[in-house]
Amino acid sequence: MPGGKRDVLTDLALVTAGASTAIGVYWGLTKLQRRYWRLKGKAKARIPSALFKSEWAREIHIATQAALSAGVNLKACSEKDPTSKCVSHKGEIDLVTETDKENEREIVALLRKHFPSYLVIGEEEASDAGAIPPLTRAPTWIIDPIDGTTNFVHGCPLSCVSIALAVDKAVVVGVIYDPFKDELFLAARGRGSYLNGKPLQTAGGTHELHQAVIIQEFGYERSEAGIRKLLQVSERLLRGNVQALRQFGSGVLDLAYVAAGRVDGVYCGVAGDGWKPWDYAAGSLVATEAGATMSTLQGQEFDVFGSSMVCAANESIARKLVGAARE
Secondary structure: HHHHHHOOOHHHHHHHHHHHHHHHHOOOOOHHHHHHHHHHHHHHHEEEEEEEHOHHHHHHHHHHHHHHHHHHHHHHHHOOHHHOEEEEEEOOOEEEEEHHHHHHHHHHHHHHHHHOOEEEEEEHHHHHHOOOOOOOOOOOEEEEEOOHHHHHHHHOOOOOOEEEEEEEEEEEEEEEEOOOOOEEEEEEEEEEEEEOEEEOOOOOOOOHHOOEEEEEEOOOEEEEEEEEHHHHHHHHHHHOOOOEEEOOOOOOHHHHHHHHOOOOEEEOOOOOOOOOOOHHHHHHHHHOOOOOEEEOOOOOOOOOOOOOOOEEEEHHHHHHHHHHHOO
16 A cells, blocks of 8 residues: 555445444344443443452442343333233232343343353242242342332332342342432442442431331232231331331332331231342342341341341341231
């Protein structure tokens, strides 16, 4: 080439060819993967520097990208006509939508791409299999593609995406994204808990029921004996002059709200209505890293595979909730 310079047309052809290849790759991805591609930079910008110092920094980054992408899908689908959500039933009143399934497929695909040796426990995959896989010591992702599906189906903006990583049977990473409020809760074991980059702290100054807002979730318990037990605990708390009882319909957000100091406690498992591992996993780490205390309703050590749970801003509120459940 004259003067050692490449022909301008040759350069243009090379750039065009490269752009065409990139465009071809982009449109060859699924809808959620394309969103993931676009959100890669945004995810990194939303992670506080303290978590990048964690040994789980790469896992946090990828899980955050996956949660943000699934959250965009969740919000977009929530605005559709309810009849287009392809709702089906896992039980008489337990719902699942095509969005749940799509989110989980894409989250799992993205996580396995970056961490092929890690195991996965996903709500919809477990439902299809008819059993929840046991938690081993191997690194395991625990995923709820939409927590608060009933809210989602009915157009109530109280749903979120939840992704946790457990290693040696302990949760070490928690990622929760609420797309309706654009709230990203993040936690890593020993590194604290954050909401949109700011450190979280429970409402540790609340020690009496008359100061406390408590969440109770009745779930899917509909037996006569079960309903009686649920209402008995509610009555004890009301007679104990609790400031307020609430039900939000999303266990993951319940735990995140304890972490954020918005409520003072949450409990479940009074009548066999305990949650599943994907309801607890990410939220339990976000809450405890913010200073919350967790136990079973019997006051024993909390387990994400357990059948009951108390999460409270401090030990004082936790004891009162355990006491109300035991009476």
